[in-house]
Amino acid sequence: MPLIRNGAVAEDTYVTVADDAALPDGAVIVSLKRFRAERSDLLARNHALGVVLTSDQSPETLGPDLDRLSVVVLEFPKFRDGRPFSWARLLRTRLKFTGEIRARGDFLYDQIAYLKRVGVDAFELPPAITPELFARALSEMTNVYQPSADGRETISALRG
Amino acid sequence: MYRYDEFDARFVRERTEQFRFQVERRLKGELTEDQFKPLRLMNGLYLQLHAYMLRIAVPYGTLSARQFRKLAEIARKYDKGYGHFTTRQNMQFNWPALKDVPDILGELATVEMHCIQTSGNCIRNVTADHFAGAAADEIEDPRPVAELIRQWSSLHPEFSFLPRKFKIAVIAAREDRAALRYHDAAVEIVKNAEGRTGYRVWVGGGMGRTPYLGYVVGDFVEKPDLLGFLEAIMRVYNENGRRDNLFKARIKILAHSLGETEMRERVLREFKEIKAAGYLQVPEAERARIAAYFAPPEFETLTDEPLPTDGDLGRWIANNVAPHKQPGYAIATISLKPIGGVPGDINADQLDGVAQLMDDFGLTEIRASHEQNLVLPHVRQKDLPAVFARLTALGLATPNAGLITDIICCPGLDYCDLANARSIPIAQEIAKRFADLERQEDIGELKIKMSGCINACGHHHAGHIGILGVDKKGVEYYQLLLGGSAAEDASIGEIMGPGFGEHEIVDAVDRVVEAYRKLRQPGERFLDTYRRLGMEPFKNVAYGEQLHAAH
Numbered sequence: 001m002p003l004i005r006n007g008a009v010a011e012d013t014y015v016t017v018a019d020d021a022a023l024p025d026g027a028v029i030v031s032l033k034r035f036r037a038e039r040s041d042l043l044a045r046n047h048a049l050g051v052v053l054t055s056d057q058s059p060e061t062l063g064p065d066l067d068r069l070s071v072v073v074l075e076f077p078k079f080r081d082g083r084p085f086s087w088a089r090l091l092r093t094r095l096k097f098t099g100e101i102r103a104r105g106d107f108l109y110d111q112i113a114y115l116k117r118v119g120v121d122a123f124e125l126p127p128a129i130t131p132e133l134f135a136r137a138l139s140e141m142t143n144v145y146q147p148s149a150d151g152r153e154t155i156s157a158l159r160g
Numbered sequence: 161m162y163r164y165d166e167f168d169a170r171f172v173r174e175r176t177e178q179f180r181f182q183v184e185r186r187l188k189g190e191l192t193e194d195q196f197k198p199l200r201l202m203n204g205l206y207l208q209l210h211a212y213m214l215r216i217a218v219p220y221g222t223l224s225a226r227q228f229r230k231l232a233e234i235a236r237k238y239d240k241g242y243g244h245f246t247t248r249q250n251m252q253f254n255w256p257a258l259k260d261v262p263d264i265l266g267e268l269a270t271v272e273m274h275c276i277q278t279s280g281n282c283i284r285n286v287t288a289d290h291f292a293g294a295a296a297d298e299i300e301d302p303r304p305v306a307e308l309i310r311q312w313s314s315l316h317p318e319f320s321f322l323p324r325k326f327k328i329a330v331i332a333a334r335e336d337r338a339a340l341r342y343h344d345a346a347v348e349i350v351k352n353a354e355g356r357t358g359y360r361v362w363v364g365g366g367m368g369r370t371p372y373l374g375y376v377v378g379d380f381v382e383k384p385d386l387l388g389f390l391e392a393i394m395r396v397y398n399e400n401g402r403r404d405n406l407f408k409a410r411i412k413i414l415a416h417s418l419g420e421t422e423m424r425e426r427v428l429r430e431f432k433e434i435k436a437a438g439y440l441q442v443p444e445a446e447r448a449r450i451a452a453y454f455a456p457p458e459f460e461t462l463t464d465e466p467l468p469t470d471g472d473l474g475r476w477i478a479n480n481v482a483p484h485k486q487p488g489y490a491i492a493t494i495s496l497k498p499i500g501g502v503p504g505d506i507n508a509d510q511l512d513g514v515a516q517l518m519d520d521f522g523l524t525e526i527r528a529s530h531e532q533n534l535v536l537p538h539v540r541q542k543d544l545p546a547v548f549a550r551l552t553a554l555g556l557a558t559p560n561a562g563l564i565t566d567i568i569c570c571p572g573l574d575y576c577d578l579a580n581a582r583s584i585p586i587a588q589e590i591a592k593r594f595a596d597l598e599r600q601e602d603i604g605e606l607k608i609k610m611s612g613c614i615n616a617c618g619h620h621h622a623g624h625i626g627i628l629g630v631d632k633k634g635v636e637y638y639q640l641l642l643g644g645s646a647a648e649d650a651s652i653g654e655i656m657g658p659g660f661g662e663h664e665i666v667d668a669v670d671r672v673v674e675a676y677r678k679l680r681q682p683g684e685r686f687l688d689t690y691r692r693l694g695m696e697p698f699k700n701v702a703y704g705e706q707l708h709a710a711h
Contacts, residue, residue, distance in 0.1 A: 058399065080198060080281070082321025086398045089318050094433055110182065110199050117317035128190070140178045143167055145311045146387075147439045148318065155167040155311070156446050 002131055005100070005122045007138075009131050012124075014050055014071060029073055032057055035065075043068050052104070055083040059091045066097055074120065076105035085118050092119030092149035112137035119149035161222050161525050162307050162453045164272045171314070172269045175276060179203045180262035187259065202282055202320065204250075204275030205261055208577050214253045214261060215278040216268060220288035220306040220330070221249030221528040221535075225515040228526065230271040232511035238264055242507040245496060247568055247619055248327070249287050249528040250278055254575055282320045283313035283394070288330045289337045290529035293456055294537040296485045299349050299357060302332040304451040305386065308442060309347070312387050319394045323401035324409035326394070339530060339646035341365045341373040342622055344411045345393055352380050359386055363393055363423065364415025367616035371652045372412040375420050377427050383447065385431075388440040392430035396423075457524055457538055462488020465541055473548050475597065476559040481544065490541050493561040494534040494551060499595045500588050503569040504532035506556075513554040521547060531568055533561060563600040564608060564673070565591040568619050572612030572629065573636075579612035581629025581636040582662075586610065589666045594673075603673060606686045609644070622646035624687045625669060626653040638665040642672070642698055643690045656699050671701045 003012040016029040028042075029050035035042060042049055043065075050071030053059060059072060066072075072091060074084035084103070091097040102122035103115050109129050116138060125134060143155050164172070179199075186196045193207075200206075204215035216231070223231075231251060235243050238260050239253040246252055256264060268274055278285050288306040289295065309328055313319070319326075329338040332349035340346040346362040359381040365374030381389045393411075400418075402408045415423050434440055464487050467477050482491040494514070497503050514534070518526060521543050527535040534556075539547055551557040560566045567590060570576065572583030587610055594600055609623030613630075620626035626641035637659030644653030660668045673686070675698050680689045690698065 079195070080321055081403060082281075082319070082323075082398060083403075085318045085321065086395055089395075093437060093439070108195060108199075111321070114315075114317040114320060140181075141171070141174050141315065143171060144317075145171070145314050146316055155171070156442075158167060159165070159446075159449070 001127070002125050003122060004125060004131065004134055007135075010122075014048070016052070016073075027070070029071060032061070039065070050100075050102075053084075053087060055081045055087075057087075059087050059095060059097070066091075066095055069097075069099055071100040071102055071122075072097065073102045073104050076103065076107045079106050079108045079111060085114060088115065088118040088120050089149050109133055109137055113141060117144065117148045117150045117152070161224060162219075162303075162450070168311075169269075169272070172272070172274045172276075175203075175274065175315070176262065176265040176269050179265060183258060183262055198280055198321070201280035202277060203261075203265070204278035205258075206279060206577070208254070208575055209573075210575070211255050212258055212261070213575070214256045214264060214275060215246065216251045216253070216273060216275050217278045217285040218250050218273075218528050219285060219310050220292065220303045221290050221530075222292075222303065223526050223528065224271075224524065225518040225526075227271045227273055228511045228515040228518070230267060230273070232508040232515070234264055234267060235508040235511065242505055243511070244502070244571070245504040245506065245528045245532050245534070247530050247532060247570070247617060248278075248285065249290070249530055250285060251528070252571075254571075276314055279325075280320075281322045281324050282326065283309075283316060283322075284325055284327045286310045286313070286328050286330065287338055287343075287530060289333060290527040290535045291337055291482065291491055291537065292332070292527075293454060294484050294486075294489075294491050295333050295335070295337075296483050297335055298333040298485075299351060300332050301451070301454050301456075302330040302347075302349055303454050304447065305332075305347060305349065305359075306330040307450050307453075308387065308447065309390065312390075316394075319398055322394075322398055323403050324406070324411075326397070326411065328390075334648065336646070336648040336650070337529070339619070339622060339650075340648075341650040342367055342371075342619070342646055343374060345390065346374060347386065347390075350380070358382050359389075361389060361393075363427075364412045366410050366412035367619060367621050368410065369407050369614045370413065371616070371621040372416050373650050373652065374412075375415070377415075377420075377424050378431075384441045384443065385435060387442055388434040389427075389431050391440055392427050392434055395430050396426045400426075456486075457522075459486045459489065459538070460540070462486075462540065462542075464488060467541060468545060472552075472557075472559070473545055475601075476548050476557055477544060479559045479563060479601070480561040484538070486538070488541050490539050490544060492536040492539045492544070492547060493529070494536065494556050495558040495560050495566060496533050496556075497560055497566050497591065498555065498558045499560075499565060499591045501591075502584050503567055503587055506534075510554050510556055513550070514556070517547065517550045517554075520550075531566065533566070559597065560600060562605050562607070564594045564603050564606040565600060566607070567591060568607070568609040568623070570611045570613075570618035572618075576612065576617075578615055579629070580614075580631035581612045581638065583610050583612035583618060583627075583629055586627065586629070586638065586662065586665060590669055593666050593670060603677065604685055606673070607645075608669070619646060620644070621652050622650070623653060624685070624690070625672065627665065627669075628655075630659055632659070636662050638662065640665070640668055640672070640702060642695060643687065645687060649687075654695055656695060656702060660703075667704060668702045671704060672698045675701045
């Protein structure tokens with residue numbers, strides 16, 4: 001499954017580790033549950049660390065630990081579950097998270113532009129979405145009406 | 161009225177192409193129906209009982225003659241020669257082919273129309289008072305605010321996959337003609353004690369399986385803060401609304417399970433964060449830019465004259481014409497409820513005929529009302545006889561606005577995939593029963609609202625008399641509700657008891673109405689008598705002989 005980071009196909013330098021698996025060397029992504037259980041060990045490792053939030057887990061629950069994370073993965077259980085859009089927005093706008101926000105799971109081609117707007121900058125593409133389609137998704141709508149986490153100028157600002 | 165600039169035009173054009181690509185992928189089988197569904201719904205496309213149905217957005221119900229002609233053209237070319245106005249001021253076509261829909265959207269775009277967010281679990285097309293800009297009792301025209309909300313909510317990146325649909329209405333008058341308290345959220349333009357204009361914001365209303373009236377969540381929101389405040393409501397909802405049960409997913413369930421105090425606290429907490437971040441303030445210049453589009457037409461200096469009271473014209477004026485804020489002008493309602501017709505339907509020739517009438521009488525805009533009628537907001541009083549004559553020729557001069565035959569009715573089992581029972585034929589039978597205009601006028605204001613299932617598209621909870629179609633083991637039954645109102649005295653109707661068969665319901669309504677005529681005190685509407693006396697005297701007569709039968 002290709003990873004798109006900042007608009008281009010990128011190598012995934014992280015390994016997502018199951019809750020009961022041993023930690024490999026290098027950068028890992030773990031569940032919130034495992035992060036909470038092994039917090040000090042995980043933070044003491046000298047490697048980049050990511051946490052997966054399921055759609056019912058608000059990033060606000062991470063508290064100050066957020067600053068110690070390099071990646072937050074937002075998992076879509078079903079594309080209809082729109083909570084991750086708010087979580088991404090909160091991460092970028094309110095919590096000022098500057099690390100990677102990665103979309104994972106069941107999201108659609110037609111949600112990519114929205115995800116980018118709310119602050120997602122990495123995408124684990126589902127099989128149906130090729131990198132070419134990904135690029136197309138971002139080109140469909142030129143302008144936007146409302147401010148979001150991407151800092152794009154709104155139509156109202158462009159009207160000046 | 162609002163005119164697209166280059167940005168709006170490009171947005172709608174690109175949105176059309178975006179949808180064309182979605183349809184292409186669906187037709188090629190690259191999208192499953194499950195994946196296509198939320199995408200087509202966000203563009204107003206339903207899969208109904210017999211065919212696709214396309215719902216066209218009419219923001220705050222305002223249309224031009226040019227747009228009417230385009231709707232006529234689409235009705236002829238892509239549908240069966242007619243369209244249907246809905247209870248949310250939109251227009252539906254019942255028979256388009258999927259492959260044609262992108263072209264229909266392309267045609268609509270040429271007259272600044274679209275189908276964006278007329279369905280789906282997103283912020284729906286915004287509605288407003290259909291007398292906006294003309295009503296004698298308004299503080300200001302509510303449509304600039306509705307337009308501001310429309311733009312902000314269009315393809316909103318955070319709120320396009322909500323737990324459920326989200327409907328917003330805007331009014332600016334004491335009299336509520338937009339069913340404010342039955343909306344997920346509503347904005348009421350008000351003046352505070354210092355005389356400053358701002359917004360009272362409501363949340364948590366809704367019909368459907370579990371009806372609720374909304375309550376106030378923001379007492380006085382300042383003008384630049386409105387979108388920030390609405391965004392706060394949306395975020396609280398998106399994060400906390402139930403997603404485990406479709407029937408408990410609307411914000412009304414969240415709002416009423418949290419309670420007013422907790423809901424207020426959460427919204428205010430969120431709003432403070434948004435305000436502190438400062439990203440959603442609407443500057444005065446932008447509000448003024450939008451408001452300028454809604455400047456009233458250049459009214460002539462006229463004086464109010466006594467209006468004709470005789471004959472058919474007099475009756476039409478008495479029932480369908482309302483006072484205007486400008487001397488010498490009037491607001492005229494075009495009833496889409498001919499006796500025995502389909503409530504809200506209009507054919508292509510009528511659409512064209514009304515467009516021609518508008519051009520000939522210098523009327524730049526027309527409104528669709530949530531009561532499924534049309535409104536000519538700015539008619540010169542002296543033109544009323546000629547306008548009436550023209551409407552008569554078009555078959556659009558039924559003088560029953562607000563009377564018992566002005567029935568709100570959903571499409572029901574004749575069209576709708578969700579319905580349990582037919583609603584149109586029952587509405588037609590009721591209208592025929594009460595066709596006698598003298599009797600209608602004697603009964604006075606009496607709003608019958610009817611839905612063919614508990615989803616309540618026909619607003620049955622809010623009817624003075626509400627009718628709900630249900631299915632019991634393959635047989636259609638009709639429940640009677642009394643005492644609902646969608647106006648400023650909003651209330652939820654109470655179910656009378658066991659349902660009536662399709663051949664009993666019209667008699668039951670008749671008996672209830674006759675009981676009212678016997679029991680009323682001078683000046684009392686049906687609703688007032690019901691509120692004074694309660695269900696008992698009406699229930700005692702409604703079942704007639706059946707009272708002694710198995711029920």
